Each structure stands twice: as structure tokens, then as C-alpha cells.
Amino acid sequence: MKPFSAGFHTGRDARNAGGFNRWMLAAAIAYIAATAALRWRAALPAISPALQWLLVGTALLFAVEATRRYVLYLRQADELLRRIQLEALGLGFAAGAVVALLYPLFELLGAPALGGRGIAVVLLLAWAAGSWLAARRYSGGT
Amino acid sequence: MRNRLRVLRAERSWSQGELADRLGVSRQTVNAIETGRYDPSLPLAFSIARLFDLAIEQVFEPEG
Numbered sequence: 089m090k091p092f093s094a095g096f097h098t099g100r101d102a103r104n105a106g107g108f109n110r111w112m113l114a115a116a117i118a119y120i121a122a123t124a125a126l127r128w129r130a131a132l133p134a135i136s137p138a139l140q141w142l143l144v145g146t147a148l149l150f151a152v153e154a155t156r157r158y159v160l161y162l163r164q165a166d167e168l169l170r171r172i173q174l175e176a177l178g179l180g181f182a183a184g185a186v187v188a189l190l191y192p193l194f195e196l197l198g199a200p201a202l203g204g205r206g207i208a209v210v211l212l213l214a215w216a217a218g219s220w221l222a223a224r225r226y227s228g229g230t
Numbered sequence: 231m232r233n234r235l236r237v238l239r240a241e242r243s244w245s246q247g248e249l250a251d252r253l254g255v256s257r258q259t260v261n262a263i264e265t266g267r268y269d270p271s272l273p274l275a276f277s278i279a280r281l282f283d284l285a286i287e288q289v290f291e292p293e294g
Contacts, residue, residue, distance in 0.1 A: 169256065
């Protein structure tokens with residue numbers, strides 16, 4: 089998966105982005121596996137408590153490594169790419185904070201419950217949208 | 231901030247990609263500087279001036 093700002097990559101940025109994407113994918117797969125195992129553990133005795141801990145721990149480890157790779161990507165990034173990513177992260181954080189603080193009020197008014205995962209999805213979508221908007225802002229004419 | 235990057239590059243018949251490689255930045259960064267959408271950091275501005283063997287104020291000047 090190429091980020092929206094892929095055209096702003098140097099060779100090193102592309103390599104760093106590739107490393108981040110691979111660990112992100114591994115973390116997503118581990119997360120899905122851990123979620124499925126925990127959901128069906130009552131029906132499937134083969135999913136022992138030790139295996140459950142292993143799956144959740146693996147998802148956590150992969151997510152931490154993906155985060156480390158993203159920080160490396162950001163630190164070594166081309167300066168315009170870094171600005172685009174920081175603007176995108178700012179938008180993602182702001183959107184996440186607004187939703188986390190205000191959506192519970194809408195829940196009191198009868199809106200469906202969003203939960204922590206819903207907030208995380210909003211944050212990630214806002215990050216992606218911010219990435220696209222910032223990349224669009226700084227490109228043009230070519 | 232205004233700059234003469236496009237003119238200086240054209241004088242040397244360099245593509246944006248070639249200039250980007252010489253500076254160690256992406257082609258889009260060169261494009262964004264040339265079109266005035268992005269002002270480079272001070273280290274990059276110095277690198278650009280050094281590459282063209284000019285003083286920084288001969289490449290960049292403030293607007294207005």
C-alpha cells in the first residue's frame with residue numbers, strides 16, 4: 089500500500105515506507121488472528137490460554153515494531169515529506185481527540201456506540217485524508 | 231519567498247529529478263520549491279546555493 093504522499097519519496101523514503109508497510113501488515117494480520125482466537129476460544133479448546141497470550145503478545149510486538157519503523161521513516165524523510173506527514177498526523181490527532189471527547193455526548197442522545205476501535209478508525213481515516221490533502225497542497229503543475 | 235531555482239536549473243539543462251538527486255531530496259520537493267508552494271529549510275537552502283556556487287541571497291529573496 090503506497091501512502092498518498094508516495095510521489096514525494098526519495099529512494100531511502102521508499103525503503104523506509106516499505107519496511108513500515110510490511111510490519112503494519114504483519115501487525116494487522118496478528119491483530120485479526122488474536123481477535124478471532126479470543127472470540128472463539130470458548131468453542132475451540134485448542135486455543136489454550138498460553139496461545140491466547142502468545143497471539144495478543146505477537147500483535148503487540150508487531151505493532152510496536154511498526155511504530156518504530158514509522159518513527160524511523162519520519163526522522164529520515166525528505167523534508168517536504170516530513171512536513172506532509174506531520175500535517176497529516178496533526179489532522180489525525182485533532183480528529184481523534186474531537187471524536188473521543190464529543191461523540192460520547194451524541195451517544196447520550198441516542199447515537200450508536202463507537203468504542204475505542206471506532207475512534208481509532210476515525211483517527212486513521214483522518215490521518216489518511218490529511219496525508220492526501222497535504223500532498224495535494226504541495227504538489228501541482230506536474 | 232521568491233527563488234531563481236527554475237532558471238538556475240534550466241541554465242544547466244538539469245531535470246527536476248537530476249537536481250533532486252544532487253540535493254538528496256525528492257523530485258516533488260524541487261517542484262514545490264520552484265513553484266513557491268514550499269520554502270526549503272535553511273540547510274537545504276544552503277545546499278542549493280552551494281550547488282550552484284552562489285550566495286544564498288542570490289538564489290532566494292523575500293517577497294515584497
